[in-house]
Amino acid sequence: MKPIKVDGTDIDAILDIAGAPKKKSTKVADDLEKMLGMKLATETRKFLERPVELHHPDAEDPGVKDDSFEGKLPDVGAWIEQLGKNREGLRQCVHHFLGLYPIGEELQYGDMMVAMIVLEPFTPRLSGVMYYDEREVGTWGDGSISGFLMQELAKYIEEDGDRDCFHFDHFKKKELPKVAKMPTAIAKAWTPHWRWRLDRRSRWWIMWFLCNEKPERMLHALPSEKEWKAEKSGVAKTHHEGMYWILAHWLLGNENELAEAVTLAKKNPSKYVAALGAFVTKNTPNKKQKAQLDRVLEAVRLSTR
Numbered sequence: 001m002k003p004i005k006v007d008g009t010d011i012d013a014i015l016d017i018a019g020a021p022k023k024k025s026t027k028v029a030d031d032l033e034k035m036l037g038m039k040l041a042t043e044t045r046k047f048l049e050r051p052v053e054l055h056h057p058d059a060e061d062p063g064v065k066d067d068s069f070e071g072k073l074p075d076v077g078a079w080i081e082q083l084g085k086n087r088e089g090l091r092q093c094v095h096h097f098l099g100l101y102p103i104g105e106e107l108q109y110g111d112m113m114v115a116m117i118v119l120e121p122f123t124p125r126l127s128g129v130m131y132y133d134e135r136e137v138g139t140w141g142d143g144s145i146s147g148f149l150m151q152e153l154a155k156y157i158e159e160d161g162d163r164d165c166f167h168f169d170h171f172k173k174k175e176l177p178k179v180a181k182m183p184t185a186i187a188k189a190w191t192p193h194w195r196w197r198l199d200r201r202s203r204w205w206i207m208w209f210l211c212n213e214k215p216e217r218m219l220h221a222l223p224s225e226k227e228w229k230a231e232k233s234g235v236a237k238t239h240h241e242g243m244y245w246i247l248a249h250w251l252l253g254n255e256n257e258l259a260e261a262v263t264l265a266k267k268n269p270s271k272y273v274a275a276l277g278a279f280v281t282k283n284t285p286n287k288k289q290k291a292q293l294d295r296v297l298e299a300v301r302l303s304t305r
Contacts, residue, residue: 003180006147008043008125014146017177018153019170020050032101032119035070036239037269041121047103047145054104054152054166059112063087067114069101073272076279080247084210087134093204094132096272098197099240103129106166115152115166117145120238122193126186130194137201142182143190150179203244209251212292215299222300223248228257235264242273250280253293 004010029048033040040048061067064087071092072078083089091114094100100116107113113133121127128143141147152166153176159165202221209218223245234241242265249258258280265277285293 003178004146004150005180006142006144006150006182007180007186008041008144008146011043011046011146014149015047015050015052017171017173018052018149018168019172020052022050024049032069035074035271036119037271038120038239040119041123041127042125043145044117044119044121044127047117051103052149053169054106054115056104056106056165056167059105059107061087061112064091067091067102067105069095070272071095074275076275077283080210083207084212086207086211089207089210090134090204091132093207094137094201097203097206097240097244098137098200099238100130100132100137100197104166107164115140115148118193118197120193120240122189123186126190128190128193130197137197139190139194139198142187143193144182144186147179147182150176206244206247206251209292209296210289212288215292215296218296219299219303222252222296232260232264235261236267239268239270239273242268242270243276246273246276246280251285251289251293252296253285 004013006014026049028051029040029045032048063085066072066082066088071088072082073096079092083092091102094116095102099119101119102114102116104115105112106115111133113131116130116132116137118127118130122143126144129140129145129148131138131140141151153168153171155165156168156171157174157176161167205218205221208221228245231241232245235245236242242261246258246261246265248254249261262277262281265273268274284290
């Protein structure tokens, strides 16, 4: 028997092994593509059409009432309030400012770790899987859902489904096929894709801002003019860049940059970005948010003395 491939070509067979439902439903993938205005990677779409339940039964976080990707969107006002709900807000920051879609949660040495598909493809077939554990984001494997599933199935067998693993409730086989090595070209193409997100995990300063945390906690994470100039073209292209920069400029009172971001965002295909652009055009930050901005600006001034 040939080793199973993890470059996306054998995803159907891997889903069968993992106990995915036989019946396919395109609704989740269709709705996501419609709202984001983008085509999902082939492997991502196939997984969402036959999702494997990966949630560990003990991995429950009482601080997260809504762990869905969209959260309160497209109700932007309610979503901004949600961003200020600490751990729940952190997840929404990861979803919409890094472009990560949650697919399961495990206990990792007593802590919860969430597996998330990167929504932006790096090849037509692949988009990769990352993790989030409330402190950081990181990567699993070489850039495929297939590789992630095979790795976690092996761990599930090793742990006997007991601890420090994702659950595969409908997994029947105990002996897994051998896995072919990921082609080097794909692994290399994946690296900048996940590293870009790793370098921008501080984007959840927005949750700290909306939670009314002490400004000193977020000073190192506030965006700079240099970062804005380097990244603003992305506001017209990707969901996560549009969502982050529009909201960041709105909260920080950067009127000229906000106007530019809203103009750029009119080219962005994401319906969520369009809703956010419309909201910030019609609304100003509330009294609490303005008071927090005053505190942040004063902290910045003191830090540059």
